[in-house]
Amino acid sequence: VHEGILRRQSLRESSARTYARSLPIVPVRARGLTIEGADGRRYLDCLSGAGTLALGHNHPVVLEAIKKVIDSGAPLHVLDLATPVKDAFITELYATLPEEFARDARIQFCGPAGTDAVEAAIKLVRTATGRSGLLAFTGAYHGMTAGALDASGGAAEVRVTRLPFPRSYRCPFGVGGERGAELGARWTESLLDDPKSGVAAPAAMMLEPVQGEGGVIPAPDSWMRRMREITAARSIPLIADEVQTGVGRTGAFWAVEHSGIVPDVMVLSKAIGGSLPLAVIVYRSGLDAWQPGAHAGTFRGNQLAMAAGAATLAFVRENRLAERARTLGARMLAGLRALARAHPCVGDVRGRGLMIGVELVAPDAATGDTAPPAPELAAAVRQECLNRGLIIELGGRHSAVVRLLPPLTLTDEQAVAVLDRFADAMAAAER
Numbered sequence: 345v346h347e348g349i350l351r352r353q354s355l356r357e358s359s360a361r362t363y364a365r366s367l368p369i370v371p372v373r374a375r376g377l378t379i380e381g382a383d384g385r386r387y388l389d390c391l392s393g394a395g396t397l398a399l400g401h402n403h404p405v406v407l408e409a410i411k412k413v414i415d416s417g418a419p420l421h422v423l424d425l426a427t428p429v430k431d432a433f434i435t436e437l438y439a440t441l442p443e444e445f446a447r448d449a450r451i452q453f454c455g456p457a458g459t460d461a462v463e464a465a466i467k468l469v470r471t472a473t474g475r476s477g478l479l480a481f482t483g484a485y486h487g488m489t490a491g492a493l494d495a496s497g498g499a500a501e502v503r504v505t506r507l508p509f510p511r512s513y514r515c516p517f518g519v520g521g522e523r524g525a526e527l528g529a530r531w532t533e534s535l536l537d538d539p540k541s542g543v544a545a546p547a548a549m550m551l552e553p554v555q556g557e558g559g560v561i562p563a564p565d566s567w568m569r570r571m572r573e574i575t576a577a578r579s580i581p582l583i584a585d586e587v588q589t590g591v592g593r594t595g596a597f598w599a600v601e602h603s604g605i606v607p608d609v610m611v612l613s614k615a616i617g618g619s620l621p622l623a624v625i626v627y628r629s630g631l632d633a634w635q636p637g638a639h640a641g642t643f644r645g646n647q648l649a650m651a652a653g654a655a656t657l658a659f660v661r662e663n664r665l666a667e668r669a670r671t672l673g674a675r676m677l678a679g680l681r682a683l684a685r686a687h688p689c690v691g692d693v694r695g696r697g698l699m700i701g702v703e704l705v706a707p708d709a710a711t712g713d714t715a716p717p718a719p720e721l722a723a724a725v726r727q728e729c730l731n732r733g734l735i736i737e738l739g740g741r742h743s744a745v746v747r748l749l750p751p752l753t754l755t756d757e758q759a760v761a762v763l764d765r766f767a768d769a770m771a772a773a774e775r
């Protein structure tokens with residue numbers, strides 16, 4: 345069964361397919377951290393649907409919420425009409441948002457995917473400001489549709505000015521930390537204040553508080569505050585893409601809370617749908633210059649996703665899973681840093697909460713920040729992890745960063761099992 349399914353799908357699916365290529369498994373059952381394949385093998389899933397599964401697979405509260413909608417006889421498809429399910433979702437979402445933001449926020453359902461919400465955000469700020477350009481950052485990932493892709497570094501449909509995203513490791517200014525972040529901020533200011541730069545009046549700045557696909561790079565809080573100051577002083581809307589960082593993942597319910605900034609637009613997807621497709625933007629009401637019907641679409645009222653999402657948001661909030669992600673994440677980072685001391689091929693271990701990255705390098709060629717990335721070794725580590733029943737993915741420009749995104753419900757014992765398997769895989773890949 346297992347081999348047949350893999351063979352048939354690899355013949356018919358496009359050559360663009362991604363995860364199915366790097367993870368040749370056929371999931372048939374899953375619960376929590378564990379996936380079971382058609383071949384009977386069990387895996388610990390630290391990819392979590394690219395950061396979607398805050399509560400792991402098929403959490404009982406999620407299944408219960410979905411069953412409740414089905415059993416109630418409520419319609420599954422209602423376009424974007426008002427329903428009790430939608431009402432409960434909006435109420436629960438607003439209860440989690442930073443208070444100052446929630447007080448004056450409008451919501452637009454965009455669904456089904458994160459990239460749709462990014463498109464909506466870009467369209468919203470362009471309508472509201474009458475301007476078109478966008479400020480985005482090196483290494484950003486916002487999605488795969490045209491506008492979102494541009495913001496992630498494609499050819500310019502939307503004219504995008506790319507600014508340096510602050511990073512300690514491989515800092516573009518060669519100084520790293522807060523100092524590198526401050527240089528990036530000053531560079532941003534000088535561009536915006538120079539009428540000849542051509543970027544003086546963009547429609548918005550869009551950023552990820554922690555870059556995910558870009559290689560798990562957390563922005564310093566001080567830099568986040570600087571970006572807020574810089575944009576506020578020039579009436580440039582600030583869009584926080586929390587598609588991956590949201591719902592407790594980084595150790596705060598929303599990653600903007602770490603720095604205390606209030607963005608103008610938040611782009612939300614992945615975990616907010618509790619495993620099912622759901623995407624929204626939430627934004628300052630002052631930006632709501634849209635005419636009725638300006639943003640429509642058939643699949644914006646996914647009742648099952650809203651029910652699963654509301655149950656997930658409530659569970660994370662009530663069980664303080666963001667705090668849990670913070671403490672467990674810190675412990676996992678410490679464990680990985682201890683492991684790194686025994687492996688010169690680990691160039692950097694970084695992350696926030698349960699959004700963790702391990703950058704692999706070729707240490708023989710150079711040291712420190714200048715060691716070249718090691719994508720082949722990273723691919724070998726991914727395969728060795730899979731051989732040991734551990735699912736991880738790679739990220740970063742060179743695909744040399746191992747990304748660990750376990751569910752927030754990870755137990756202490758499971759965290760130890762993940763680190764043990766990862767350590768074994770590292771040792772095997774290096775041989």
Ligand code: PMP
Binds near residue numbers: 394457458460587613
């Ligand atoms: N923004 C960020 C920060 C993301 O991580 C992703 C997906 N990895 C997206 C947007 C796009 O979401 P989707 O894949 O659902 O279109």
